[in-house]
Amino acid sequence: MLKSAFSHHSRCTLAALIAGAALLPISAASSVPASRSTSAAQAPTPSPAPPTSAASQPPRGATELSAAQREAALRFDPRQLPRGERGAWVDWGPSVPPPENVRAAFALGARSYQEGDYGACLALLQDVLRRAPDQPGALYQAATAYFRLRRYGDCAVLAERFVEVAPKEVGATQVLGHAHYTLGDYPRALEHYQRVVAAAPSSVEAWRGLGLARLKLGDTTGALTALDRALALRPEHADALVWRAQALVELERNSEALESALRGRDLAPFEPRTWFLLGSIFAALGREADADAARARFVELNRIDQQVRAQEALLLTDPRAVEPRVRLVRLHVAAGDREGVAENLARLQRLLPDNLDVGALALEAHAALGDHSAAEAVVAELEKRFAESELAWSAIESYWRARGDEDRARRAADRRKALRSGQR
């Protein structure tokens, strides 16, 4: 399984954005792309799409794409995309909309990306790039889609083209550094991150990437400097804190490492790697009991994380699959990860709006996590939307009974029985 230092920690930001969105209408949930490190929000952003031009005839919606079209897009080698005329996009900037004939396809591609439907995203953006070769926005968005699909070589090809045709935007291309890094080409990653931070000194992810690349290349002191820059820009960056702790361990500054790792743990308590590192740091400090406890927590979280990764891999190729998403909810419940639960419930709700099973799952999950304010909000939604459902009242009854609220449990039971007997 291809793993990336940049692919498994992107959940937190998204989760934070949509936390609490369970059982709200889709429109209330954030549509920010599912990546912190490769976010299209950090890329040159396309203008809102105007109505589709009849002449271009793109699909009216990503859902109209057939499985075969998605499959063909995924099988396509992006190196075969036509090159644009030299200098064709020299005046391009983030505020420049795509050409009229591809604007709708571009917008749909971007939306597909946001929905995690990378096959549709690539089908649409490849169409854009055939009709408007090297259109920078499409190059960038397709590069990030390839990154999300863990196709780092393809990501690098398109990101490099983007830098070539829109060199002024290099500050937004940390994804190219991430791709080089993930492919093991640390010198090229280092070089690119340096270009990015030179152009965009406020790019947190580029500073973080620069730190990681330096660490891989043995420049531990330089890595620490870069990670400190990232943390100066975003002090609550849990992952940067943990990598900083790693650098400090390598410099044998274990007490400082512990402090940094503990801060990272507090910000992202379900990240197995943090506990793994804490185990090493505690051991180095001679705190064997703490080391054992940290390792035990690591093993517990890592076991769940393995299963999470397996389900997420399934969703990469079939983002609308429901079963993996349900399993993810349950896995995050097992870990005690409220953000993970909220994120996946929100996704489920977008897939299956007004679905009783999703509501019941949300109630079960929030109850298991002891998040009673969220659970009670779900109860209220169930009562409102599924007032005529025996199953809904059954779930509500179980919830109140587990809470020890016999009065409310009895009322729910009465309602359930009434529905069963045909009374209203």
Next chain:
Amino acid sequence: MWTTLLFASLPQAAQPLFVDDSQALGDVRTTCGTRAKDYIIEVNGGGLALCDFDRDGDLDLLVVDGSTLERVKAEQPGLPTRLFLNDGAGRFTPAPESWAMTPGRWGMGCAVGDVDGDGWLDVYVTNWGTDKLYLNRNGAGFLDASARWSLSGQRWGTSAAFLDYDRDGRLDLYVANYLAFDPATISPPGGGCAWKGFPVMCGPEGLTPLHDQLLVNVGIASDTQPGFRDVTAGAKVRPEEAGFALGVTTLDYDLDGDVDLYVANDSTPNFLWENQGDGTFKEVGLARGVAYDMNGKEQAGMGVAVGDVNGDGRDDLFVTNFSGENNTLYLSKGERGFTERSGPTGLAGPSVVKLGWGTALEDFDLDGDLDTFVLNGHVYPQADNAGTDTSYAQEAQFYRNDGAGRFRAEPLLADGRLVLRASSVGDIDGDGDVDIVAIELDGRVRVLRNTLERDGERKLNWLAVRLTAPDGNRFALGGRVVVEWDGGSRAREIRTSGGYQSAIEPLAHFGLGAATRARRVRASWPSGETLEVLDVPANQTLVLERPKAK
């Protein structure tokens, strides 16, 4: 692709250090299922051993062959393991019929050791099916002693290692087992298993890992004695969760005088079995930093090599892994364990897009430090599809140590990309440098000759040290040799395990650089005896016999 670009700017050797000497062995091939690789049983390939089985002073070559599912369905035995005898100049010819080995169901890997203490090296062959033990009849051939030594069970053995864990002078055996494989219940490609969006063969994830085994050697002193007895549970070598074991090696990581074990597991955490000295082991992989990579991710361990890469007197561990993961170097911190330093040593980056198997840590260029190589090749033919960031056939890599513990990647061969698997190493042509033999999946067994001295001009020197004992553990597995010379020193353990599904000769080989003599050679036997020899001329194999106990 990236590695090519990266190293285009670095100084390159004029040509690779190794050449594929197709004349040395001829067209010897192995079989491992069909080329379609529809099932996981078909992707791992066979094993190799380079040892002097007939004791004529040169290394013979043992090739473990596999089978096909068609043969299995037809209830035909697998293809036999074959021995090729060395003519002394590094050319191999099939051994006479007396060395023939009755096949098991599907041969995988091998271990070599003198299991009956007669001074002749015996062979253990792992199988998908019942493993096999072949006793060496005083250099006259092999005898299938599997039943007599109580080998039973139907597992999928991969690598194995001989060791004397209880220090009773008899060689015990650790068998690494992979997974429960039943073609009747495992889906072929298209049955729901996918990699990067492509349907591929299933496993190992989703299949059931098998526990490894520790077999204690109780000998054959009477008709009722079993030879080997399974003590896995009693010796506490049975973790709560089994791993998908592929590689195993012995080492005394904490230098406490007893032998420990390291197991490279596929997709599951690696094991470090610390010998407690009382007949039991304790799994300390996580606590000692060798179970996961530095990110706390379990990797897909394949092959494993042991050696002191930075000259601090402690054995380090090198593990080859799956594509998308780096090969992993764990530098020893002594009894406190290890720290991963794959990136800064240059071993990580060039390995990420490759899938590594056979490996070893040896001083291939005789400059006084340990180099390594990695045989690569993917498990999925589908790796050649667009967007995988890798390929099925891959370039084998040689990693040259710069003396400061940093490695530079070079092509191992000029032949381009191959699908390689197991390897064994040793000086097959007696010229003092260490050569490699490699298994190409569905292809030739390749003899990779070290061309360090191709012009005949000897500038670099070497010393090999063999430890012997008049009885018991006669090849001194677990012994230790320290060689000091003007400009350096190195310690090496005597072992026959390592790499992937393979065995090596029980000998410690040292490059001495320009030094023509070793100032001092210190040897210690597993039974505790030590010996020191001063001022030893280079370019010889020094044989040291165990001194009498004081």
